[in-house]
Amino acid sequence: MTDNMIQAALAQVAAITQKAYEKAAAAGALSAGGENVPAKVDIPKDVSHGDYACSFAMAAAKTLGRNPREVAQVLMDHMELEGSFFDKVEMAGPGFLNFTLGKKWFSDVLSAVEAGGMGYGTSDEGKGKKINVEFVSANPTGPMHIGNARGGVLGDTIAAILERLGYTVCREFYVNDAGNQIHKFAVSIDARYRQLLLGEDAVEFPAEGYQGEDIKDLAKAIADEHGNAWLELPGEERLEKMAQFGLAVNKPRMKADLEKYGIRYDQWFLESTLHASGAVEEAVGQLTEKGYTYEKDGALWLNTTKLLKEKYLREGMKEEKVDKLELKDDVLRRANGFYTYFAADIAYHKNKLSERGFDTAIDVWGADHHGHIARLQAALDGLGLDGSNRLVIVLMQLVNLLQDGKPVRMSKRTGKAIALHDLLDEISVDAARFVFSATKSTSPLDFDLDLAVRQDSENPVYYVQYAHARICSLIAKMKNEEAMLVPAAAEVDAGVLQSPEELALLKTIARFPEELRLAGRDLDPSQIDRYLMGLAGDFHRFYNADRIKGEERELAKARLKLADSARSVLANGLGLLGVTAPEKM
RNA sequence: GCCCACGUAGCUCAGCAGGAUAGAGCAGCCGCCUCCUAAGCGGCAGGUCGGACGUUCGAAUCGUCUCGUGGGUGCCA
Numbered sequence: 055m056t057d058n059m060i061q062a063a064l065a066q067v068a069a070i071t072q073k074a075y076e077k078a079a080a081a082g083a084l085s086a087g088g089e090n091v092p093a094k095v096d097i098p099k100d101v102s103h104g105d106y107a108c109s110f111a112m113a114a115a116k117t118l119g120r121n122p123r124e125v126a127q128v129l130m131d132h133m134e135l136e137g138s139f140f141d142k143v144e145m146a147g148p149g150f151l152n153f154t155l156g157k158k159w160f161s162d163v164l165s166a167v168e169a170g171g172m173g174y175g176t177s178d179e180g181k182g183k184k185i186n187v188e189f190v191s192a193n194p195t196g197p198m199h200i201g202n203a204r205g206g207v208l209g210d211t212i213a214a215i216l217e218r219l220g221y222t223v224c225r226e227f228y229v230n231d232a233g234n235q236i237h238k239f240a241v242s243i244d245a246r247y248r249q250l251l252l253g254e255d256a257v258e259f260p261a262e263g264y265q266g267e268d269i270k271d272l273a274k275a276i277a278d279e280h281g282n283a284w285l286e287l288p289g290e291e292r293l294e295k296m297a298q299f300g301l302a303v304n305k306p307r308m309k310a311d312l313e314k315y316g317i318r319y320d321q322w323f324l325e326s327t328l329h330a331s332g333a334v335e336e337a338v339g340q341l342t343e344k345g346y347t348y349e350k351d352g353a354l355w356l357n358t359t360k361l362l363k364e365k366y367l368r369e370g371m372k373e374e375k376v377d378k379l380e381l382k383d384d385v386l387r388r389a390n391g392f393y394t395y396f397a398a399d400i401a402y403h404k405n406k407l408s409e410r411g412f413d414t415a416i417d418v419w420g421a422d423h424h425g426h427i428a429r430l431q432a433a434l435d436g437l438g439l440d441g442s443n444r445l446v447i448v449l450m451q452l453v454n455l456l457q458d459g460k461p462v463r464m465s466k467r468t469g470k471a472i473a474l475h476d477l478l479d480e481i482s483v484d485a486a487r488f489v490f491s492a493t494k495s496t497s498p499l500d501f502d503l504d505l506a507v508r509q510d511s512e513n514p515v516y517y518v519q520y521a522h523a524r525i526c527s528l529i530a531k532m533k534n535e536e537a538m539l540v541p542a543a544a545e546v547d548a549g550v551l552q553s554p555e556e557l558a559l560l561k562t563i564a565r566f567p568e569e570l571r572l573a574g575r576d577l578d579p580s581q582i583d584r585y586l587m588g589l590a591g592d593f594h595r596f597y598n599a600d601r602i603k604g605e606e607r608e609l610a611k612a613r614l615k616l617a618d619s620a621r622s623v624l625a626n627g628l629g630l631l632g633v634t635a636p637e638k639m
Numbered sequence: 640g641c642c643c644a645c646g647u648a649g650c651u652c653a654g655c656a657g658g659a660u661a662g663a664g665c666a667g668c669c670g671c672c673u674c675c676u677a678a679g680c681g682g683c684a685g686g687u688c689g690g691a692c693g694u695u696c697g698a699a700u701c702g703u704c705u706c707g708u709g710g711g712u713g714c715c716a
Contacts, residue, residue: 096658109658112696122696147659148696193716234715353714380641388714395716424643425711493652496644500651514664520678528675584653598680639678
């Protein structure tokens, strides 16, 4: 009951080829041994090489003691295509067997799209496995910037893809509401607060403090609400109140900004709860029990070197190479008694993989954190949680914001970051979501404000949306002017679809479930963006080459069904990306 | 120094679970609306896939080395 017609066809080619070999071997036309050679099938780039190409003859030539073209010829002589997806098979080049799709397959594709509707491409591959997708997790100490927008779109779209593939997905935001950053946050607000009440010169602003205007706004809000009452409080209590006040303002703001991008979380997980519940202490304690920690200079250290070497050896790295690695250990508990971020992170991921029972934790991280990946995985391995396999990090390169082709400098410290909500004043959610998901996360993304703002064809999202709108308009016109509704797949003779443009479009439509599968496998939504651009292109070419209105009835019906199938998949794919599919433009 | 990512058309990037003649968009040049939306389509031009060696029937794709760019290498997060 798959609607993945690509996998169905690939499997059939392999089966047909294997059967042909068995038949040939039984008849004595080929020697034994070929049954152990896998029948590799792929899709040629060039349509003149058929729709599917099998390289079995080349791979098996040596084993069978014949040249590849001879093997291919014998296979063709023993091949049975009756009742299959294929009309013909040809031998080409060094010994490829090239299969050409026939009417049955095209007809099945139309039926699959119709039956699937907006769920076309859904599978049960994930078998309900629980996956936690954590993304953005920006420090709540200031406004989010454009990089957070990319991470938000990336994480949300990965989550959506995995849901389609049958995983049970939890979207999570990890709130760093403890530790050093928060302390700096509190100290910064406090300084601004006192400057406000005592005069700018009376209080020195800490060198390490956050410079942004938002800190001044928070200080002013505190002054408005509490006057100078907080001046009297003892230092620790005052800072605690400052931090809580700031978080209470910033957290809902982040939530609201993300929601503007259509991003909603299932879980906002507070780092502070890990400290309060003793979970951090517990995780560190377990590592100590297992002999992975030691004390030095008053601090508690994790023997990361040992953990990493064990990990690399398990993964098959050669011992001599492992010995040569220069690795460093990490502090878990500072000499001042406070746990490090790393210690909390270990406890946090232990919480995901153990206490909350997720099969896999996927984290979207900025590329500048990549050095952290192996260490965290190794630490989780040390806890017996198989972090090397169950913790998957999607690294995201940073965003270069351009204007007039020139880089706009961004820095949170100087408060010059372009805030998320300002960005949306400039460009639509559709454009933002498409642009942010269109580049593979491992590549840096140049985000040109001027380009994103433009509402023309240079902005790829409009190219895709336009295809959808065009089809909607077409369907409406056929209904109103020709009294023709989109027919059911069963009423369509797929055999009348024969132009290169029709076949190309239909084949691309058929690829959607497979593209979805691959995007999920690679955790790479950009594959969906590119697929949709290709699908839109195939439609535009079909639209230019083949008319519907005024054509002979059977052909018009089949083409209308084809167009509607393209519409359905465009809407489906855009929906996955969080982009709207307009009926008019 | 060590670790990681990335080097493909003028620019931005696909392709990297080895397959046949390496693709797209943009920029450039030339065309296509009496005809379902021209936010579209067609054509031309553009390449030592950073380099070398290796693995094999076959390498942009895998391995080793090398050059270049960026990042990491805190009792920061």
